[in-house]
Amino acid sequence: MAVLLAALGKTPGGHQLIVNSLLKGICVRKALLNSRLLSTSGSGTDAGDHGSTEFYDIVIAGGGLVGTSCAVALGRSQMFTDKRILLLETSKSFTTLESKKEGEDEPKFSNRVYAISPGSKSFMEKLGAWKHVWRSQEVLSMQVWDALSDANVTFANPGYSDPVAVVVESAVLSHAVEKQLQGVGNVTTEFGCSLQDCTFPSISNPEEKATVVLSNGKSISTDLVIGADGFKSRVRHLMGSAYLNGNYDRIAIVATLKLIEKTENNIAWQRFLPTGGPIALLPLSSEYSSLVWSTTPENAKQLMNLSEDDFVDEVNSALWKEYPRSTLVQRSCEFISSVQGRKPRLLPPSMSDIVPNSRATFPLGFGHSAYYVNRRVALIGDAAHRVHPLGGQGLNLGIGDVACLLKVLETSTSVGEHLGNLERLKHYETERQRHNVVVQTGVDFLHRLYSFDFSPVVAARSIGLSIVDSSDVLKKCIVAQASA
């Protein structure tokens, strides 16, 4: 199914993917109903009508990495110098990690990290934020292997010349983006404040302004609401988009681990385990790596209750343990090596310690919003799509959304259109869904494929993975898709 979905995503299906149009059909009735209700309750609200209603050209709900990047991108654009942008952030301040000051120790690694693709990195450079990223680690290759067979695949750029990704801590990236945000004059950040309610124009009056009610009671009228408020998006709910979601019934454990010995540490490791998901190590420095271990809730609970030493043992065992193999799998492994020739496999590092209290968990889920846009509203980041972390694509998709939305809105302004023109926003939706849905379903497919320990499946996927590994063309395609 996932392959089918992925294939559909590649067809030039206009702004409505076939999958989507089915979903959209289901929710049209609801959306229509919503818009009718809204049009009787709140339409006609304009900047001039109420003394208390302030006007901003753009309101961005959500001050996470994607939301703040969006604010910086729009605020710095030459096309929006005369526009006023409001950024809403629920917490009292951004969570950031600054570099060390004179006489201080190096700040501890934060346990949430991202593998930033070259595409996302160059967009961050364009925003001027990348120069404030004071700590990061380049990943020159990615090693993926199967715990139940010998099959493995290496992703790297030719000659290991360019990194396939750069690992950055969430708080370091936040610091960089926030630093850049300070220099943007036309963005106002409202902390401790969220979007409570929102009235979008009805279908019969698509050019009315949208009205946003904030948690502090303020009412804002605006040309465009950008929903960057995460996978539980309030904006998505209010715009009435159908949302396809699923719980993977998996928990990811993150932690910061210390390597047994100093190495170059420029390889990202991912091993698919039969215990509910992959274990991944992302390099942070020559001595530290960040762990992302997806597993079942029961197993996660046990792992979280272990002492720190026992936990490190479990991590090492997960990276190294040999699992029993059936004859079929053994035969197919032999077959593969007879065709491919036995090639040396790189071996993962072992861990010596865990940084105290760096263990944390978060639930994994899949989510796809049938619509990314509607009249005067656009969704970006997790509000529009949620993905399993095994491909390290979550934030990259969000940054891709920002880059695309920026481009679309700039074009719109350069030809004299009003902000929030739905026909124009649909270009954004089309472009991003074509990319995002392919990545999401691809990652979902991998997750499902590696959940099996049934021998024929293991044998088949091992052969499949070996084919991928020996085909430069295929690998190039995958790296290109993941690097965007």
Next chain:
Amino acid sequence: MDKSASTICESQQEIWSGVANSAWNLNGAMGLLHSMNTLRTTLLLEGLTESGIITNKEGTRPLEGVRILDIGCGVGFWSEALAQLGANVTGVDSVMENIKAAEAHMAPGMNINYDCTTVEDYLRDHPGAQFDAVVASEVIEHVENPELFVSCASKLIKVGGIFFVTTINRTVFSWCVAILLLEYILGIAEVGTHPYNKLLTPTEVENWFSRASIEPKYLTGQFYNPITKNWFRISSTQVFWVMYGVKKA
């Protein structure tokens, strides 16, 4: 003014009066026309840059202070976009319903003057009026006596200013697309919107340009991609085409 000197085509007036009420609803043919804004604005900006009327086509208001006459402005699809880019726009249309719809739609403070008139009447009522650019998008194929239309328009352009026209060619292909497909098969334009014999070839318009002392500068075809809903440039002018020229002294 007697009939022979008018550009109004009676048989077409009725169609446009009917369309005006629903025009800012961007479905069907009107959506098609509105989506042309991106390409025609880009081309107009290129033309204005090339002729030296504007120095920079980037930025939010590249048309600041540029005087533009939009003939056959309809309900103001293009006029509004041009005004948004800073131009002082005069929009004229011979259909009252269009002008009313355009005025109703215009946001307060927008720099557009709408006038229900024809190009020849406008010229008569505003002797000496001079514009940096006169645009007639998807109009010239609907007028009676297009040569008169071009010569009147030319008199309203300052020396060095540009005349910008988009229209439909008279070929087998254009008949298939603009008439058979749009009017009869898809039905998104009313039957009779584009009478075949009123369609114009680039050569015909080029000749009228030259006679009205406008030097043709640029000719391109354009076409619509129904999947991406974008108009794009193509070299073939067999169906839809765009031309602009510069007024000579």
